[in-house]
Amino acid sequence: MELRDPRGWVFYYLICFVALLWVGFLSAQGVMIFVSLFLTLIVLGFSAILCVMLIMELRKDKEDGKTHD
Numbered sequence: 014m015e016l017r018d019p020r021g022w023v024f025y026y027l028i029c030f031v032a033l034l035w036v037g038f039l040s041a042q043g044v045m046i047f048v049s050l051f052l053t054l055i056v057l058g059f060s061a062i063l064c065v066m067l068i069m070e071l072r073k074d075k076e077d078g079k080t081h082d
Contacts, residue, residue: 025063029056
């Protein structure tokens with residue numbers, strides 16, 4: 014998976030933004046609090062996993078001597 018594709022990141026951030034807006038709406042209404050919490054944990058967990066994957070890819074590229082433009 015190529016993590017440096019800017020179009021993929023834009024799509025990812027838009028999906029996260031919509032999910033967090035939905036969480037805010039559900040929390041403001043006071044309904045489905047557990048769904049809101051679960052969705053927030055999914056977004057944060059997936060973001061952390063992607064961050065770790067990107068760091069590992071950057072380290073691997075640095076060790077191999079590759080540079081991306």
